[in-house]
Amino acid sequence: MKPVIVWFRQDLRLADNPALHAAAASGTPLICLFVLDDTSPGDWTWGGASRWWLHHSLTALDNSLDGKLVLRRGDSAKVLKSLVKDTGADTVMWNRCYEPFAVERDTALKVELVKDGVTVQSFNGALLHEPWALKTKTGNKPFRVFTPFWKSMRALDVAKPLPAPGKLRHHKIESDRLKDWKLLPTRPDWSKGFDWTPGEKAAHDALYDFLGDVGDYGTARDLPDRDGTSRLSPHLHWGEISTRQTWHAVRARSHSHGSETFLKELGWREFCGQLLFHNPGLPTQPLDQRFAKFPWRKSQKDFDAWTRGQTGIPIVDAGMRQLWQTGWMHNRVRMIVASLLIKHLGIHWRDGEAWFWDTLVDADLASNSANWQWVAGCGADAAPFFRIFNPVLQGKKFDPRGVYVRRFVPELKDVPDRFVHEPWDAPQPPANYPKPIVDLAAGRMRALQAFRALKQ
Numbered sequence: 412m413k414p415v416i417v418w419f420r421q422d423l424r425l426a427d428n429p430a431l432h433a434a435a436a437s438g439t440p441l442i443c444l445f446v447l448d449d450t451s452p453g454d455w456t457w458g459g460a461s462r463w464w465l466h467h468s469l470t471a472l473d474n475s476l477d478g479k480l481v482l483r484r485g486d487s488a489k490v491l492k493s494l495v496k497d498t499g500a501d502t503v504m505w506n507r508c509y510e511p512f513a514v515e516r517d518t519a520l521k522v523e524l525v526k527d528g529v530t531v532q533s534f535n536g537a538l539l540h541e542p543w544a545l546k547t548k549t550g551n552k553p554f555r556v557f558t559p560f561w562k563s564m565r566a567l568d569v570a571k572p573l574p575a576p577g578k579l580r581h582h583k584i585e586s587d588r589l590k591d592w593k594l595l596p597t598r599p600d601w602s603k604g605f606d607w608t609p610g611e612k613a614a615h616d617a618l619y620d621f622l623g624d625v626g627d628y629g630t631a632r633d634l635p636d637r638d639g640t641s642r643l644s645p646h647l648h649w650g651e652i653s654t655r656q657t658w659h660a661v662r663a664r665s666h667s668h669g670s671e672t673f674l675k676e677l678g679w680r681e682f683c684g685q686l687l688f689h690n691p692g693l694p695t696q697p698l699d700q701r702f703a704k705f706p707w708r709k710s711q712k713d714f715d716a717w718t719r720g721q722t723g724i725p726i727v728d729a730g731m732r733q734l735w736q737t738g739w740m741h742n743r744v745r746m747i748v749a750s751l752l753i754k755h756l757g758i759h760w761r762d763g764e765a766w767f768w769d770t771l772v773d774a775d776l777a778s779n780s781a782n783w784q785w786v787a788g789c790g791a792d793a794a795p796f797f798r799i800f801n802p803v804l805q806g807k808k809f810d811p812r813g814v815y816v817r818r819f820v821p822e823l824k825d826v827p828d829r830f831v832h833e834p835w836d837a838p839q840p841p842a843n844y845p846k847p848i849v850d851l852a853a854g855r856m857r858a859l860q861a862f863r864a865l866k867q
């Protein structure tokens with residue numbers, strides 16, 4: 412019997428995996444394949460934290476497949492074509508990825524395989540709705556504004572998740588050894604503080620842990636010292652759990668304000684996905700073209716201070732250290748650190764985007780680029796550039812007692828609560844903590860002047 416190849420990509424799960432489901436239903440032996448392709452994504456090959464996640468996630472997937480996951484490294488199209496030739500496989504199935512380079516690669520591959528007489532079937536396993544499914548009523552165009560997008564999306568039914576397939580039959584074939592791919596950091600091993608368990612089972616555990624608290628999500632999600640959010644983002648990015656599964660689990664548990672707010676965040680994920688699909692330049696080009704001429708400052712010294720959590724601004728340093736130590740940062744703090752970099756320091760949003768890409772375990776081309784553009788004020792439905800977060804006020808509002816800040820910036824542990832977000836005003840500022848690298852009022856003025864000049 413000719414085998415069927417199931418090409419796993421950002422869908423590292425068995426349940427609600429449409430490609431695997433269809434392949435298993437065919438009753439033929441399967442080749443469950445993952446290709447480490449460091450070639451085709453251009454500048455967007457996986458960053459260090461993503462590679463860490465991938466190593467562990469593939470280990471988990473291989474366990475779920477009884478050790479039958481087939482690993483290959485190289486140009487995906489070449490690997491697929493030669494595997495088809497070597498094994499005589501007559502069908503290839505995959506779940507669609509929507510990054511521009513993936514769309515281009517997969518479209519070309521499909522044409523070539525079909526020309527060679529191979530059946531190719533692709534499915535939607537990543538988003539709740541295809542990125543082309545929702546269009547504006549007037550103009551029939553892709554949405555650029557979130558609220559009408561969400562209204563339109565909320566009115567649609569979300570398909571029910573598929574069950575995990577039963578016992579699978581596997582085609583016998585050699586695999587690369589995961590450890591030869593060297594995805595884990597060694598010298599230095601910066602992943603010691605990564606308190607994550609990748610994999611499908613852990614993704615469901617995280618979801619069910621969170622469901623108990625979903626009612627509080629509306630308020631708790633903005634408080635970085637609390638476990639008020641789901642932390643599902645890396646699991647969702649790698650497809651260890653699907654958005655459909657998450658959506659239906661939340662709907663089944665609660666119809667509260669908290670659960671509705673959470674569903675809306677999944678809506679933002681969809682919004683980012685369709686923005687990237689319709690705007691392939693999103694990771695590199697401002698959607699608002701006026702910003703192409705923005706006079707960005709170049710300062711390696713300030714950028715390094717930002718990446719290392721040494722800006723002297725507590726909530727920013729706590730966020731950047733959380734990112735470095737754990738591979739993740741709270742959403743509210745992501746907005747604050749991004750705003751400081753872009754606005755007070757005047758550094759290009761793309762530099763921040765690239766740093767996040769390398770250090771986040773949930774680094775996702777659509778969500779990362781759309782959110783950086785959102786903070787920079789140059790994206791779709793973006794926060795206006797002139798609305799500049801004051802990181803001291805943000806800290807006081809969302810971390811009033813400095814619990815979060817002290818967790819990641821121990822230099823501030825003895826600073827009284829009322830000075831924890833502006834330690835420079837404390838009666839005894841801590842000697843081992845830097846003074847702010849930017850005067851917040853002056854940085855704000857400089858940003859506004861640059862913006863005014865841009866508008867003229």
Ligand SMILES: Cc1cc2nc3c(=O)[nH]c(=O)nc-3n(C[C@H](O)[C@H](O)[C@H](O)COP(=O)(O)OP(=O)(O)OC[C@H]3O[C@@H](n4cnc5c(N)ncnc54)[C@H](O)[C@@H]3O)c2cc1C
Binds near residue numbers: 745775
């Ligand atoms: C500058 C910046 C960069 C970001 N880069 C990424 C990224 O690379 N990958 C990523 O997944 N998210 C990114 N986000 C969005 C958001 O910060 C994270 O999705 C969220 O913090 C993940 O934590 P959580 O799973 O606990 O979220 P929850 O609050 O529990 O939300 C549930 C899910 O909704 C989705 N979601 C929530 N907020 C957003 C949002 N603003 N945009 C898109 N999807 C959202 C995520 O999939 C998330 O897992 C970025 C935000 C900013 C401001």
